Amino acid sequence: MIMNPDNWLKLKRVVRFGDTDAAGVIHFYQLLRWCHESWEESLELYGLSLDHIFPNLNRVENHVSVFLPIVHCEAHFWESIQTGDHLLVEVVPKRLDVGSFQVQTKFKREKKDVALGKIKHRSINGQSRRPCSLPDDIDRWLEASSLNFGITSV
Amino acid sequence: MIMNPDNWLKLKRVVRFGDTDAAGVIHFYQLLRWCHESWEESLELYGLSLDHIFPNLNRVENHVSVFLPIVHCEAHFWESIQTGDHLLVEVVPKRLDVGSFQVQTKFKREKKDVALGKIKHRSINGQSRRPCSLPDDIDRWLEASSLNFGITSV
Amino acid sequence: MIMNPDNWLKLKRVVRFGDTDAAGVIHFYQLLRWCHESWEESLELYGLSLDHIFPNLNRVENHVSVFLPIVHCEAHFWESIQTGDHLLVEVVPKRLDVGSFQVQTKFKREKKDVALGKIKHRSINGQSRRPCSLPDDIDRWLEASSLNFGITSV
Amino acid sequence: MIMNPDNWLKLKRVVRFGDTDAAGVIHFYQLLRWCHESWEESLELYGLSLDHIFPNLNRVENHVSVFLPIVHCEAHFWESIQTGDHLLVEVVPKRLDVGSFQVQTKFKREKKDVALGKIKHRSINGQSRRPCSLPDDIDRWLEASSLNFGITSV
Numbered sequence: 001m002i003m004n005p006d007n008w009l010k011l012k013r014v015v016r017f018g019d020t021d022a023a024g025v026i027h028f029y030q031l032l033r034w035c036h037e038s039w040e041e042s043l044e045l046y047g048l049s050l051d052h053i054f055p056n057l058n059r060v061e062n063h064v065s066v067f068l069p070i071v072h073c074e075a076h077f078w079e080s081i082q083t084g085d086h087l088l089v090e091v092v093p094k095r096l097d098v099g100s101f102q103v104q105t106k107f108k109r110e111k112k113d114v115a116l117g118k119i120k121h122r123s124i125n126g127q128s129r130r131p132c133s134l135p136d137d138i139d140r141w142l143e144a145s146s147l148n149f150g151i152t153s154v
Numbered sequence: 155m156i157m158n159p160d161n162w163l164k165l166k167r168v169v170r171f172g173d174t175d176a177a178g179v180i181h182f183y184q185l186l187r188w189c190h191e192s193w194e195e196s197l198e199l200y201g202l203s204l205d206h207i208f209p210n211l212n213r214v215e216n217h218v219s220v221f222l223p224i225v226h227c228e229a230h231f232w233e234s235i236q237t238g239d240h241l242l243v244e245v246v247p248k249r250l251d252v253g254s255f256q257v258q259t260k261f262k263r264e265k266k267d268v269a270l271g272k273i274k275h276r277s278i279n280g281q282s283r284r285p286c287s288l289p290d291d292i293d294r295w296l297e298a299s300s301l302n303f304g305i306t307s308v
Numbered sequence: 309m310i311m312n313p314d315n316w317l318k319l320k321r322v323v324r325f326g327d328t329d330a331a332g333v334i335h336f337y338q339l340l341r342w343c344h345e346s347w348e349e350s351l352e353l354y355g356l357s358l359d360h361i362f363p364n365l366n367r368v369e370n371h372v373s374v375f376l377p378i379v380h381c382e383a384h385f386w387e388s389i390q391t392g393d394h395l396l397v398e399v400v401p402k403r404l405d406v407g408s409f410q411v412q413t414k415f416k417r418e419k420k421d422v423a424l425g426k427i428k429h430r431s432i433n434g435q436s437r438r439p440c441s442l443p444d445d446i447d448r449w450l451e452a453s454s455l456n457f458g459i460t461s462v
Numbered sequence: 463m464i465m466n467p468d469n470w471l472k473l474k475r476v477v478r479f480g481d482t483d484a485a486g487v488i489h490f491y492q493l494l495r496w497c498h499e500s501w502e503e504s505l506e507l508y509g510l511s512l513d514h515i516f517p518n519l520n521r522v523e524n525h526v527s528v529f530l531p532i533v534h535c536e537a538h539f540w541e542s543i544q545t546g547d548h549l550l551v552e553v554v555p556k557r558l559d560v561g562s563f564q565v566q567t568k569f570k571r572e573k574k575d576v577a578l579g580k581i582k583h584r585s586i587n588g589q590s591r592r593p594c595s596l597p598d599d600i601d602r603w604l605e606a607s608s609l610n611f612g613i614t615s616v
Contacts, residue, residue: 014198016191017208018335022328022391023517024210028532028581029326029494036491037170040238044168050238054171055485056178070490074536083330084194084204119490172491174484176545177363181480182378182427183340190337209331224336228382237484273336322506324499325516332518345478348546352476358546362479364486392502392512 005145008045011038011089013107015081025080032073034089035105035117042091046144048137055126065126066135071100072120079114081107087114093145099123099131101142159299162199165192165243167261169235179234186227188243189259189271196245200298202291209280219280220289225254226274233268235261241268247299253277253285255296313453316353319346319397321415323389333388340381342397343413343425350399354452356445363434373434374443379408380428387422389415395422401453407431407439409450467607470507473500473551475569477543487542494535496551497567497579504553508606510599517588527588528597533562534582541576543569549576555607561585561593563604 013034021027044050055064081087092104100122107115125132134142167188175181198204209218235241246258254276261269279286288296321342329335352358363372389395400412408430415423433440442450475496483489506512517526543549554566562584569577587594596604 014195016194017204017329018187018190018337020210020330021325022330022332023529023531024330025531027326028535029491029498032491032494033172036172040170041168044238050171054237056174056236067485069485069487069542070539072536072538073490073494074534076534077532080531082210083208084198171483172489175479176482176484176486177375177377178484179377182381183337183344183480186337186340221331223331223333223388224385226382226384227336227340228380230380231378234377322503324502325512326495326498328518341480344480348478349476352546358479362545364482364544390518391516392506 003144005147008042008141009091009093009145011041011045011091013038013087013089015083015085015087017083020083025082028075028077031075031077031081031107031115031117032119034107035073035075035103035119038089038091038105039103039119042093042145043137043141046141048141052137053135066132067124067126068121068135068138069124070119071122073118075115075117077115079109079112081109081114085109091145093142095134095139095142095146096120098133101134101138157298159301162196162295163245163247163299165195165199165245167192167241167243169237169239169241171237174237179236182229182231185229185231185235185261185269185271186273188261189227189229189257189273192243192245192259193257193273196247196299197291197295200295202295206291207289220286221278221280222275222289222292223278224273225276227272229269229271231269233263233266235263235268239263245299247296249288249293249296249300250274252287255288255292311452313455316350316449317399317401317453319349319353319399321346321395321397323391323393323395325391328391333390336383336385339383339385339389339415339423339425340427342415343381343383343411343427346397346399346413347411347427350401350453351445351449354449356449360445361443374440375432375434376429376443376446377432378427379430381426383423383425385423387417387420389417389422393417399453401450403442403447403450403454404428406441409442409446465606467609470504470603471553471555471607473503473507473553475500475549475551477545477547477549479545482545487544490537490539493537493539493543493569493577493579494581496569497535497537497565497581500551500553500567501565501581504555504607505599505603508603510603514599515597528594529586529588530583530597530600531586532581533584535580537577537579539577541571541574543571543576547571553607555604557596557601557604557608558582560595563596563600 019026019030088108090106095101102120105117123134173180173184242262244260256274259271277288327334327338396416398414403409410428413425431442481488481492550570552568564582567579585596
């Protein structure tokens with residue numbers, strides 16, 4: 001069975017009052033928070049267990065041996081975004097090399113692009129802190145997300 | 155037609171990685187952010203337009219004449235909350251007097267209480283900054299939320 | 309040598325644009341962030357090493373054996389707080405029992421009370437997750453902070 | 463009298479516990495918050511009134527006629543940043559054209575570069591929402607900051 005990547009790459013978000021600042025629009029860095037949260041939501045919808053991806057020193061059974069620190073992030077803003085806006089969120093993952101990947105996140109309001117974020121992660125071994133290959137879970141998500149992407153992506 | 159208040163008072167939330175701190179659990183004040191966002195979501199699900207409730211100096215058509223500043227908030231924590239936790243959120247509104255109300259928000263994980271937040275708002279006139287009656291929209295939401303509440307609430 | 313507790317209990321904070329929301333005043337839960345940050349600053353000014361108080365799974369030399377989770381927090385707001393406001397911050401610690409303490413934080417603007425936050429921590433053993441006595445560092449800070457407090461506090 | 467730009471372009475920041483996530487290091491977007499707050503601090507140290515730069519619908523005397531929305535931001539991370547780290551912050555402003563500027567912010571720990579943020583603002587008229595020249599205050603700060611910068615900057 002092949003699932004349609006839209007199932008885990010097309011999301012929604014409603015802008016909340018606490019995301020705004022005294023200029024009445026979202027405070028810029030909140031967009032990057034949304035990007036990270038959309039990535040987490042996408043991993044879950046694809047069927048992965050977040051326990052195996054995000055470290056947590058409180059779970060004795062937690063065996064995250066690979067960390068995925070962010071080495072770069074950026075965001076572009078084209079339209080102002082306000083409380084109550086309903087946004088369509090499109091997650092566009094891309095493997096960069098054997099040990100790194102980026103997730104681009106596009107935000108639209110009524111078919112119009114309003115903003116875009118990009119986050120690059122690289123893979124390091126939790127013990128040695130040296131570069132290593134991406135975890136299998138992330139690899140599978142990247143692979144599945146790229147299938148037919150030329151067709152399903154807008 | 156009478157809607158079941160559960161439709162707008164029972165919500166869900168998934169805990170995200172950015173909500174945690176280096177102790178591996180949510181950083182405490184994020185819970186109060188969730189409370190406010192749950193309140194906003196509840197107002198929307200009930201059918202209200204957030205444009206008429208939250209001020210926005212960017213919308214010329216914005217006619218918010220009554221502000222709802224928070225005068226008190228508090229939170230209790232019973233269980234640690236971690237990345238990926240799926241929480242049930244129960245919003246419990248209560249009118250305090252003609253010009254103020256509180257929203258209690260209960261968070262449960264697998265039927266167990268994990269945390270509780272409470273936020274009190276009072277109503278002030280946007281021009282005079284003096285106390286005034288609650289806006290009609292909020293009044294209706296409070297009224298509808300209290301119907302049969304003894305039965306539907308846990 | 310006896311230091312004046314004012315050295316580590318009287319702080320300052322300038323309100324930043326990102327702390328506000330579209331109503332033009334601080335978004336409420338930011339105040340609780342300031343409370344926690346003021347507590348951290350106070351511990352540092354008193355002379356403690358934060359490495360011994362806050363857990364960090366990245367430092368192999370990190371020996372935090374006692375965690376200090378927050379079990380309750382609350383905040384009151386009397387005056388609106390806006391971008392650029394210069395606030396005086398007064399930290400008022402209090403031991404509650406052998407394994408818990410609270411930190412009250414008062415915010416003033418030009419001698420007028422504008423807001424107050426309160427955070428309660430209890431002490432748990434990092435391994436067993438059971439209640440335990442407060443760490444020595446916290447004990448010393450609580451003790452020193454209470455000296456002559458009736459006189460130095462406003 | 464000519465002031466040394468170091469007075470308002472070289473700042474300090476201590477990393478707080480709430481800035482971290484469950485991986486034990488700062489959660490990435492907090493760095494962009496620090497960049498914006500450093501910019502605000504720099505404007506103040508230079509001698510400007512934030513009331514004339516940041517909009518606030520609550521102050522009747524508030525005459526901010528020009529808004530400075532962010533159109534792009536980015537951050538690079540070279541070293542992990544943890545609770546209690548004392549960082550040196552260097553603000554590097556640059557006029558891009560008559561209606562836009564960027565602020566680069568470099569973060570160092572013990573002379574080692576740990577991270578860098580960059581924020582681009584453009585100037586729009588608060589009424590018409592159309593591009594306009596930068597406000598005089600910002601112009602003066604950009605001009606003064608660039609003086610002798612080849613010498614004072616590291």
